[in-house]
Amino acid sequence: MKKNIIVGQSGGPTAVINGSLYGVVSEGLKHMEETGHVYGMVNGIEGFLHDHCMDIGSLEATNELELVRTTPGAYLGSCRYKLPEDLGDSVYPELFKKFDDKNIGYFFYIGGNDSMDTVSKLSRYADKIGSDIRFIGVPKTIDNDLVETDHTPGYGSAAKYVATVVREIATDATVYDNKQSVTIVEVMGRHAGWLTAASILARKFEGDNPVLIYLPEVAFNQDEFIEKVKEGLESTPNLVVCISEGINDGKGTFICEYASDVGVDNFGHKMLTGSGKYLENLVKEKIGVKVRSIELNVCQRCSCAHLSRVDLDEAVNAGIYAVQAALDGETGKMITFIRNKSVPYELSYSTADVNIICNKEKPVPAEWIINDGSDISNAFIDYARPLTQGYVELPTKNGIPLFAYRK
Amino acid sequence: MKKNIIVGQSGGPTAVINGSLYGVVSEGLKHMEETGHVYGMVNGIEGFLHDHCMDIGSLEATNELELVRTTPGAYLGSCRYKLPEDLGDSVYPELFKKFDDKNIGYFFYIGGNDSMDTVSKLSRYADKIGSDIRFIGVPKTIDNDLVETDHTPGYGSAAKYVATVVREIATDATVYDNKQSVTIVEVMGRHAGWLTAASILARKFEGDNPVLIYLPEVAFNQDEFIEKVKEGLESTPNLVVCISEGINDGKGTFICEYASDVGVDNFGHKMLTGSGKYLENLVKEKIGVKVRSIELNVCQRCSCAHLSRVDLDEAVNAGIYAVQAALDGETGKMITFIRNKSVPYELSYSTADVNIICNKEKPVPAEWIINDGSDISNAFIDYARPLTQGYVELPTKNGIPLFAYRK
Numbered sequence: 001m002k003k004n005i006i007v008g009q010s011g012g013p014t015a016v017i018n019g020s021l022y023g024v025v026s027e028g029l030k031h032m033e034e035t036g037h038v039y040g041m042v043n044g045i046e047g048f049l050h051d052h053c054m055d056i057g058s059l060e061a062t063n064e065l066e067l068v069r070t071t072p073g074a075y076l077g078s079c080r081y082k083l084p085e086d087l088g089d090s091v092y093p094e095l096f097k098k099f100d101d102k103n104i105g106y107f108f109y110i111g112g113n114d115s116m117d118t119v120s121k122l123s124r125y126a127d128k129i130g131s132d133i134r135f136i137g138v139p140k141t142i143d144n145d146l147v148e149t150d151h152t153p154g155y156g157s158a159a160k161y162v163a164t165v166v167r168e169i170a171t172d173a174t175v176y177d178n179k180q181s182v183t184i185v186e187v188m189g190r191h192a193g194w195l196t197a198a199s200i201l202a203r204k205f206e207g208d209n210p211v212l213i214y215l216p217e218v219a220f221n222q223d224e225f226i227e228k229v230k231e232g233l234e235s236t237p238n239l240v241v242c243i244s245e246g247i248n249d250g251k252g253t254f255i256c257e258y259a260s261d262v263g264v265d266n267f268g269h270k271m272l273t274g275s276g277k278y279l280e281n282l283v284k285e286k287i288g289v290k291v292r293s294i295e296l297n298v299c300q301r302c303s304c305a306h307l308s309r310v311d312l313d314e315a316v317n318a319g320i321y322a323v324q325a326a327l328d329g330e331t332g333k334m335i336t337f338i339r340n341k342s343v344p345y346e347l348s349y350s351t352a353d354v355n356i357i358c359n360k361e362k363p364v365p366a367e368w369i370i371n372d373g374s375d376i377s378n379a380f381i382d383y384a385r386p387l388t389q390g391y392v393e394l395p396t397k398n399g400i401p402l403f404a405y406r407k
Numbered sequence: 408m409k410k411n412i413i414v415g416q417s418g419g420p421t422a423v424i425n426g427s428l429y430g431v432v433s434e435g436l437k438h439m440e441e442t443g444h445v446y447g448m449v450n451g452i453e454g455f456l457h458d459h460c461m462d463i464g465s466l467e468a469t470n471e472l473e474l475v476r477t478t479p480g481a482y483l484g485s486c487r488y489k490l491p492e493d494l495g496d497s498v499y500p501e502l503f504k505k506f507d508d509k510n511i512g513y514f515f516y517i518g519g520n521d522s523m524d525t526v527s528k529l530s531r532y533a534d535k536i537g538s539d540i541r542f543i544g545v546p547k548t549i550d551n552d553l554v555e556t557d558h559t560p561g562y563g564s565a566a567k568y569v570a571t572v573v574r575e576i577a578t579d580a581t582v583y584d585n586k587q588s589v590t591i592v593e594v595m596g597r598h599a600g601w602l603t604a605a606s607i608l609a610r611k612f613e614g615d616n617p618v619l620i621y622l623p624e625v626a627f628n629q630d631e632f633i634e635k636v637k638e639g640l641e642s643t644p645n646l647v648v649c650i651s652e653g654i655n656d657g658k659g660t661f662i663c664e665y666a667s668d669v670g671v672d673n674f675g676h677k678m679l680t681g682s683g684k685y686l687e688n689l690v691k692e693k694i695g696v697k698v699r700s701i702e703l704n705v706c707q708r709c710s711c712a713h714l715s716r717v718d719l720d721e722a723v724n725a726g727i728y729a730v731q732a733a734l735d736g737e738t739g740k741m742i743t744f745i746r747n748k749s750v751p752y753e754l755s756y757s758t759a760d761v762n763i764i765c766n767k768e769k770p771v772p773a774e775w776i777i778n779d780g781s782d783i784s785n786a787f788i789d790y791a792r793p794l795t796q797g798y799v800e801l802p803t804k805n806g807i808p809l810f811a812y813r814k
Contacts, residue, residue, distance in 0.1 A: 079583065160807060164807045168480075169709070171478070172480050174480070176485060202807070204812060294704045297703070298576055302579040308806065388806040391803075396798075399567060400608060403574060403611065
């Protein structure tokens, strides 16, 4: 008997999470002899619990599905909903009743480590009750911190964004190169520095900006930082420094928390200050040069102008491979990337047990962080560069990119 | 006798200021029968005073000049140097002595209204002493606030950046569309709202985000703003609001200054808060929904990924036209744009007296600001859209854009 497919998105958006959605839907539609409808959960498992579904397979009849492929964000909407640890909770039979009502045979969930937790729990519950629904996770995160995979879809485009934008910022920062200045760029990454490390790709030549790069993997020493900035200003009068939002003192305190005494605003709210803002004030105080901090905004995870062709293709393929794996009988798995070689870059797709992936984080290897934690090694460049290659031509209208959206 | 050309850049960078530099240099080199060298002032008139010059014409022999065309920032470096009001000051004979030493006959200065002040003063001094050096200004500003011209080079690309990025931010903001939220985007523009107005181009349909748009041209009332946000949330649960950094109460106080009592940081520095951050706290206090503010950073003025083909072409043409005007005997002029029609878009180039341009600002017309100052009219769309058309293919290397820089 034919079984239907259902697919959902969860966690923070990326530039290519809809690429994976496109992959799942288009591949699902190719196997109509085994599958029926391709449904989409609106706002992930949380929305599904409230019966928010759509027949996403029907988009293929229009140009909309093709438009989904290059639209950033999460076309189906997302959620941050954690299923109960206790598989005896009443939410599980409730969910599986709904799966049965819709004749679901294949469940795909596109997300990061929290989303893999959902796949893990649902597949374990299915095993417990003897359900034959197959649950497959499709990786997604700009943080690139999932274990058991060489990298994750979303990272390559975010890395390309950071590299390009930091090069632009450095170009902007040096127009008054007859005056000393420090520009601090704060990049997303609470616990893993993969994205901040990508700022090294912005360098036009050895010794170019960003001269200093700090990741959360290494304890951040404020005095040593000031010395490094002073040193850097000698060779580079307009110094650009990139930091992860999550830099910390190695003893459990984020650097931004050092600014916790900054007081309250008119409304009595504690003023929240990022690590970049804190270091801006620190440099102003200790060195006295002109200094500016820039927090790269949500575009890090949703810029379509910096889509990496390699990243988008891999995101689509991850969705396609997920459908194939489920049809082959796999369940409780996440799609993984295996790098065969870097030059020329060559990738294989595989699967790994989702239970050993969920709720874990992969840090940047210690040996790739050099110069007392203030720089990144060339081994990282060899790793990251292939993931940022190529551009994607976007559909546009009236001079700006055209996005798909649920009507 | 052959006379040399000198060209400089001044004020804040744009994505296409180097396009105008390319125009001046390439056109200058085409008229070698009348001109000799094409020099570049490094860091504008301030650098020239310290004899910082380069033979920028020599770049043509390499691929470098072509690369300059699409490089953001200011290849020659910039300055914010104001010449003395008193034409009797000793800096004037000093400068003209340096012009003579380099056999300068044609002086081009690419910049905004402050830079036009430099062109005005130098041309008036030349007139006073009977010098035949010709001084021509080439307009440049993302603010689009120069008078006597339909628009300015740099605006179209910045507007395209704002439109694209606000559309991306709106897409990102709506992934959790089952929860209410407000996203406030702060756009550059201290006195004129042209760039913030361009956020209207981000709307995918009537009533789409950004639902509210506030410019500095209209007095900002905080109570009315809160009412508009409440109203907006009813139809658009994930509301995006765009504001100019310079929104003010109409009585001379910037909205960000209302947050001036937020206290000092650890170092005793007054915490600077932007208007977006202030409104974030206001919405949190008065409405209590999830709210985030995003300050678009310097990429507004230096993003190469959002270059408008129309803008870049016009920037180059402005440089070319400047050289032709100078060779035709004009001086004390700025190149201006005259729009013949919007559909299809058709532009002519002309010149205007630089003395009536410098130190003036052109606001967004009052009739284009509607709904009690919370929205922009379609007439603005007709004005702005042609300026944002087309993309520019960038030279890239290793997956990111290649930029020219002085070695």
